[in-house]
Amino acid sequence: MAEPLLQTDNVRKSFGGLTALDGVSLEVRAGGVAGLIGPNGSGKTTLFNVISGFAAPDVGEVRFDGARIDGLSPDRIARRGLVRTFQASLNPQAMTVMENLLLAPQQQVGEGVLAALFRPGAIRRQEDQALERAWEILAQIKLDHQADTPAGSLSGGQKKLLMMGQALMVRPKLLLLDEPVAGVNPRLIDGIVGVIRALQSQGQNFLIVEHNMQVVRRLCDSVTVLDAGQIIASGATDEVLQRDDVLRAYLARQSGR
Amino acid sequence: MIEFLTYLLTIIGIWAILALSLNLQYGLTGLVNLGHIAFFMLGAYGSTILTVVVGTNVVVGLIGGVLLAAAFGALIALPTAHLQQDYWAISTLAAAEIVRLFFKNTTIGGTYQGGPHGYSDIPQPLLDTLGNQGFGIFYLVLVAGFVALSWGLVQWLTGMPFGRALKAIREGDEVPRALGKDARWLRIRAMALGGGVAGLAGVLYAHFNAFVDPTYFKPLETFIVWSMVILGGAGNHLGALVGSLIIQAIYNSTRFLAGAVPIDADTLGSLRMVAIGVLIILVIMFLPNGLVPERVRRYAHTRRRQGSD
Numbered sequence: 001m002a003e004p005l006l007q008t009d010n011v012r013k014s015f016g017g018l019t020a021l022d023g024v025s026l027e028v029r030a031g032g033v034a035g036l037i038g039p040n041g042s043g044k045t046t047l048f049n050v051i052s053g054f055a056a057p058d059v060g061e062v063r064f065d066g067a068r069i070d071g072l073s074p075d076r077i078a079r080r081g082l083v084r085t086f087q088a089s090l091n092p093q094a095m096t097v098m099e100n101l102l103l104a105p106q107q108q109v110g111e112g113v114l115a116a117l118f119r120p121g122a123i124r125r126q127e128d129q130a131l132e133r134a135w136e137i138l139a140q141i142k143l144d145h146q147a148d149t150p151a152g153s154l155s156g157g158q159k160k161l162l163m164m165g166q167a168l169m170v171r172p173k174l175l176l177l178d179e180p181v182a183g184v185n186p187r188l189i190d191g192i193v194g195v196i197r198a199l200q201s202q203g204q205n206f207l208i209v210e211h212n213m214q215v216v217r218r219l220c221d222s223v224t225v226l227d228a229g230q231i232i233a234s235g236a237t238d239e240v241l242q243r244d245d246v247l248r249a250y251l252a253r254q255s256g257r
Numbered sequence: 258m259i260e261f262l263t264y265l266l267t268i269i270g271i272w273a274i275l276a277l278s279l280n281l282q283y284g285l286t287g288l289v290n291l292g293h294i295a296f297f298m299l300g301a302y303g304s305t306i307l308t309v310v311v312g313t314n315v316v317v318g319l320i321g322g323v324l325l326a327a328a329f330g331a332l333i334a335l336p337t338a339h340l341q342q343d344y345w346a347i348s349t350l351a352a353a354e355i356v357r358l359f360f361k362n363t364t365i366g367g368t369y370q371g372g373p374h375g376y377s378d379i380p381q382p383l384l385d386t387l388g389n390q391g392f393g394i395f396y397l398v399l400v401a402g403f404v405a406l407s408w409g410l411v412q413w414l415t416g417m418p419f420g421r422a423l424k425a426i427r428e429g430d431e432v433p434r435a436l437g438k439d440a441r442w443l444r445i446r447a448m449a450l451g452g453g454v455a456g457l458a459g460v461l462y463a464h465f466n467a468f469v470d471p472t473y474f475k476p477l478e479t480f481i482v483w484s485m486v487i488l489g490g491a492g493n494h495l496g497a498l499v500g501s502l503i504i505q506a507i508y509n510s511t512r513f514l515a516g517a518v519p520i521d522a523d524t525l526g527s528l529r530m531v532a533i534g535v536l537i538i539l540v541i542m543f544l545p546n547g548l549v550p551e552r553v554r555r556y557a558h559t560r561r562r563q564g565s566d
């Protein structure tokens with residue numbers, strides 16, 4: 001079998017006395033939607049931080065697309081094709097929805113000063129393409145009527161959608177979404193599930209952290225379960241979600257989901 | 258009177274260039290640079306040393322001064338990756354004083370040149386041909402041209418994807434970095450570009466005044482540039498121009514007020530700083546976005562066009 005797209009090997013991460021990740025070895029294969037679930041505080045976001053370069057692992061390796069990426073800066077990892085979203089909105093508040101989306105694409109000629117001087121045509125073409133794509137995405141995430149609204153004025157759910165829209169602008173090799181539908185209303189959740197499914201069928205790879213089990217069932221081909229910094233189960237979604245130990249880990253700490 | 262007016266407008270123009278450059282660094286990129294006057298000094302001293310000591314012509318002096326200031330900008334941007342914003346701000350203040358004290362304690366070009374003596378007889382282009390009054394007007398036109406050029410440059414950069422990325426890092430690194438933007442390299446470039454433009458102002462000042470010494474470049478001057486940017490409206494380049502006009506008018510008001518009010522010149526001199534201070538407090542309280550707030554680029558109108566084709 002081919003090498004996994006993303007692989008963490010025995011990753012450990014502690015904060016003072018607290019072990020957030022206790023030897024996590026995760027594999028994400030290309031060509032599907034992978035899920036990462038687990039109770040609050042089980043280390044999902046920390047694992048995202050380690051994978052995306054925002055936190056360095058104490059021990060262990062992270063490999064992506066055939067090369068080690070632990071120790072690289074977040075922006076370099078992103079330029080290699082691994083882009084993540086954040087659980088809480090950190091988007092530039094003073095920038096509008098559209099500016100946030102147009103910020104996202106990589107390899108923008110106009111981000112270089114000299115290139116900007118000598119290649120105005122290339123910049124215009126890129127901007128036009130980005131704009132066209134941004135309007136498509138805005139329609140999908142139902143923000144097309146608020147293109148010129150500052151991100152800071154959006155509701156909590158809309159901010160999540162904006163962040164996801166921004167990540168979709170990039171079309172990276174692997175997209176890490178940290179709770180993409182938390183705080184989003186049910187109607188729109190259906191829309192987002194549809195968008196992710198459609199992109200997946202076009203070859204977009206995802207790793208998704210999500211607490212909404214219905215969404216996990218509908219989206220994820222495979223699921224990994226973290227509990228207290230350790231992987232307790234991993235495999236096809238239907239099978240994993242039926243296992244007793246998974247249900248216990250989940251239900252013991254989370255009620256009503 | 259005409260002579261004073263050309264003088265005042267020239268000074269306003271030179272400071273407008275300074276304000277524009279700080280607006281690129283702070284207004285657009287959010288870099289709290291408290292050492293802005295160092296760029297001005299490096300431009301002024303760079304060009305002065307080249308023209309007076311080395312003996313180059315003014316154009317070479319100008320290019321040298323601008324490059325020196327730009328290089329310094331890139332240099333002080335390096336630690337931004339490791340320092341928190343507020344610590345970095347303090348370090349810029351210190352860096353500017355180091356530059357000033359370096360020139361105060363170094364004589365370059367002879368015993369009575371440089372150091373605390375400063376430099377006199379800095380060449381004033383075309384002074385001999387044009388005479389005093391002609392030179393004043395020529396220089397005003399020259400400065401106005403450079404103001405227009407600087408304004409065009411920062412305005413153009415702001416509208417570019419480059420400016421958009423700078424605006425993004427103004428509010429934190431996480432999202433830009435997660436998208437693959439090299440935040441540090443963006444900051445280095447913003448500091449270098451802003452530094453170069455501020456250096457240009459310094460060059461223009463040196464060849465206008467024909468004399469510079471280290472007392473011209475104290476931290477107070479940085480405060481004056483900041484007050485221009487805050488009053489005008491951080492992030493709006495037109496605001497930077499408006500701010501420099503108003504602040505310089507207050508700063509030079511002693512000249513027109515001296516006869517008109519019953520206060521002696523010394524007191525009046527100190528009062529103008531009080532006036533600027535009070536004005537800035539009022540602006541921060543009642544007009545936090547300044548007289549000409551930052552403008553938002555709108556895209557709603559691009560929608561139908563995109564949809565129809």
Ligand SMILES: Nc1ncnc2c1ncn2[C@@H]1O[C@H](COP(=O)(O)OP(=O)(O)OP(=O)(O)O)[C@@H](O)[C@H]1O
Nearest residue numbers: 015018020038039040041042043044045046047087
């Ligand atoms: N920067 C940090 N400093 C100290 N402790 C941290 C830090 N980041 C995470 N932790 C701790 O690590 C543990 C795992 O946190 P993490 O955010 O990864 O959980 P999570 O699985 O994403 O939870 P949730 O579902 O609530 O988002 C928690 O106990 C948290 O308090």
Ligand SMILES: [Mg+2]
Nearest residue numbers: 044045046087
């Ligand atoms: Mg989390």
